[in-house]
Amino acid sequence: MKSAPSNDFHQEKSHVKLKIKICYSVGHVLNDFCSSLWFTYLLVYFQYVLNMGSTQAGTLLLIGQIIDGLTTPLVGLGIGKGKGKALCCGRPYKGWHIIGTICTILGFPALFLPCFGCEKYGQWGILLWYGTFVALAQIGWAIVQISHMALIPILAKTDNQRIEISSYKNAAGFVASIVVYSIAWLVFDLHTDASSVGEGNSKEFYLISFLCHGLGIVCSIIFWFGVTEEKQRDEVILTSLDAVPAQANQSLVSWFRKRAFYTNLIVFTCGRLFGNLAQVYLPMYLQVTLSLPPMTLATVPMTLYISGFFTSMLVKWIRNSLDPVILLWSAITIGFVSSAGIWFGEGYIYDTYLIYFVAVLFGASGSIMFIISLASTANFIGDDVKSSGFVYGVYSLSDKILNGVVVFVIQYIHPERDSPFCGEFYRWVLPIVCSVSLAIALSTQFGPIFTKRKGYKIEETISISTKL
Structure with a gap:
């Protein structure tokens, strides 16, 4: 007697739709934009455009790294235990993603804006102002990262499908980083004649940030409306690499x-x-x-x-x-x-x-x-x-x-x-x-x-x- 085909066989045959793979891949683009801006341009902007002290700039980057490092496993633990199932009508991953995107948009662009009124409070005022937005941006970044990764086993049921959809995500990340540097290339080439970066280049950095975040928001909207997430019940699959497992x-x-x-x-x-x-x-x-x-x-x-x-x-x-x-x-x-x-x-x-x-x-x-x-x-x-x-x-x-x-x-x-x-x-x-x-x-x-x-x-x- 012939045995019935296994579920894995049927899952292997049912490919993830191209539309889903493309829409899912752009859901992390905003984070990719922010990551490139954070590591490549933040210190340059703080020290040579805002004339911030080197120790102050290093302190802000350290604050961001610590908050990111601590927030990522905590968010993963919360999502893994099924927290937030009331978000988006029982679709917690999208709900978390939206919350994280809002935090990122409120926090990260403000890092490339001047500190209003900080002159009255000296160095501590500057640290408090930018430190607040660094914390908000890094918390949002971690939420988007974990919620986006946690959708992979819901959208893809086999190992090959998961590797395939991850490759689409990484390809989108590669394109996102190239877009950041291309925008910076055009902005610096068209808007500045200076031989080096200085106080007069604040508008160039803000323009780069504005364009990147604008494109990132568009990509996030495509992800929200293009990817279908099934309603979650009592069980939630823990998938994030950074999340802490219960057992x-x-x-x-x-x-x-x-x-x-x-x-x-x-x-x-x-x-x-x-x-x-x-x-x-x-x-x-x-x-x-x-x-x-x-x-x-x-x-x-x-x-x-x-x-x-x-x-x-x-x-x-x-x-x-x-x-x-x-x-x-x-x-x-x-x-x-x-x-x-x-x-x-x-x-x-x-x-x-x-x-x-x-x-x-x-x-x-x-x-x-x-x-x-x-x-x-x-x-x-x-x-x-x-x-x-x-x-x-x-x-x-x-x-x-x-x-x-x-x-x-x-x-x-x-x-x-x-x-x-x-x-x-x-x-x-x-x-x-x-x-x-x-x-x-x-x-x-x-x-x-x-x-x-x-x-x-x-x-x-x-x-x-x-x-x-």
Whole structure:
């Protein structure tokens, strides 16, 4: 007697509609816009347009990183336990997404506006003003991220469908970042003749922010009306990588007793630190050390991002040919070369052409390190999928806080603007800190990071590697 076809077979045959995949993919575009603006332009705007002190600017970025790191698992826990089912007529994920979008729109654009009336209250007034909007924006960012990711198992019922819909999301994120840098390129090229960014460029940054957020709102509306979410009853599927699960196959405390937990954590956080520092301080290096025109604040970060994206595709293509440890060593070597380029690079040829090659190396190294660290972590977790949210949540929290602390320390030791060391500060600090992070990651290779487990899949890691 023939057995009935399995449910998985029917689910595999029923593809997710193209309309749903496209509408879902644009639901995170506003967050992608904000992420590019946050890491690439916020410090430049605070320090050289608003004339904010370097320590103040670093404090605000640290506040944002901490709030983001703490809010993400808390929001994931609330959504995972089914909180907010009354939102949007029993469609909690869309309801949470709308709330997060409102918070983001109220908070993030205000960061690129002047502080009204802050002169009366000095530095504390400035910190309170911008700190409030930083907190609101980061809370909204976390809510949108978690609610958007949590829709994946509702829209896609099989692993292949989930990987496919995640790839659409990541493609939209890639396009979003390119749009940000393209808008910045056009705005700086058409609206400023200055040789460097200064107080007179406030309207350019506001215009970039306004255009990006306007497009982000349109994309969110397309997502709200284009994606159908079934009404939720008592059970809610917990899916976010950053959410903390209610139960796990093993005690959550037991993860902290495993050496591989810490070695993977080191590689993950060092890889993220390397990539984020390049994104944050390359614009400062271009602006202060090399004194390049404002247009390069768009073209060089765009080159870095494009390099990282296509490198991730290359890693997927060669994943079966090279051992992941070799890939990681390659990434670290490329990272050392890019840091050396920052340290020694000078002259017309470097400023005009070779700086883009350095950006390509930074993007490639950071992308490979992040993908391999995620893949090794997934391999380490193995079949204990219920604990994956907890492990990734701890890693994500550590990454965000470490990045915030390192940026704050760099800003704290930043010399005064009239100091003779100010111009060369970023030539020293960027390669030194990046090289230290690479050296720490390299040191873990003398211990058992990569557990030997069958089923090591890098293609699933790439689908989540762009925006953790």
